[in-house]
Amino acid sequence: MLSINQFHQLIRLELDKALASATVAAKRAHETATDSESIAKSKYETFGLEASYLAHGQSVRVAQCQADIRAFEAMFTRLNSNSIIESKGTKEPKVELGRxxxxxxxxxxxxxxxxxxxxxxxxxxxxxxxxxxxxxxxxxxxxxxxxxxxxxxxxxxxxxxxxxxxxxxx
Missing domain, CATH: 3.10.50.30 (Transcription elongation factor, GreA/GreB, C-terminal domain)
Known part of the structure; x- marks a missing residue:
């Protein structure tokens, strides 16, 4: 099975892919929201407003991906420094963070x-x-x-x- 370092590399790769995808989507949404074609010409045209909501949502997604990367990095650093402290005695390890x-x-x-x-x-x-x-x-x-x-x-x-x-x- 995977070592903790191998798993760290695999999960970091997937988190980086998610961040890259979210970043591209946020950039596109921002460009759409600020494009001159998105400016409303009447009070009934809401495309620009909808595009700005989408841009905001995508930027929140980017921030969440960055927070996930930081949280996993901190967890893996802690696990590596503790060498995943195993339970002593007869008890099996319990389901907890990092397992x-x-x-x-x-x-x-x-x-x-x-x-x-x-x-x-x-x-x-x-x-x-x-x-x-x-x-x-x-x-x-x-x-x-x-x-x-x-x-x-x-x-x-x-x-x-x-x-x-x-x-x-x-």
């Missing part, structure tokens, strides 16, 4: 999750697997926080109750 979790649903389908400080829903491709970032603030993160390998839990997803087992926590 890679392998879940199995009631149908036997496995899913890798990485508990991160932000960028929830971001997917990282690794070999034949996809690792999805979840935060401890998400419904899934809240439900599985502090659980350990072998623990079961259920979660309501779109009105349907789903059962999960934690297969591994790294």
């Amino acid at each position: 890679l979790v392998l879940l199995m649903d009631e149908n036997g389908k496995n899913q890798y999750l990485f508990v991160g400080p932000g960028a929830g829903g971001l997917k990282i491709a690794y070999e034949h697997d996809s690792i999805m970032v979840v935060t401890l603030e998400s419904p899934l993160g809240i439900t599985m926080a502090n659980k350990r390998q072998g623990d079961d839990f259920s979660l309501n997803v779109a009105g349907n109750k789903r059962e999960y087992e934690i297969i591994e926590v790294k």
Whole structure:
């Protein structure tokens, strides 16, 4: 499996891609909002106003991507300096920030999750697997926080109750 440094590189690559995409979209939206063609010629023309709302939203997205990068960098620096302090004794590591979790649903389908400080829903491709970032603030993160390998839990997803087992926590 991946080392923490390899995973750091993969996630940083995906975060950088998200930032680049958001930056391009923000630039386009700003250019559209400030273009002379966007100036309203009557009180009924709202294209310029709508373009300025879009430009603002895109700039917020850029700021969020930058904040996600800073949060992940800080987390990985902390993890590297602590060498991911492992639990001593017989207890397995618990689901917490910086952990890679392998879940199995009631149908036997496995899913890798990485508990991160932000960028929830971001997917990282690794070999034949996809690792999805979840935060401890998400419904899934809240439900599985502090659980350990072998623990079961259920979660309501779109009105349907789903059962999960934690297969591994790294």
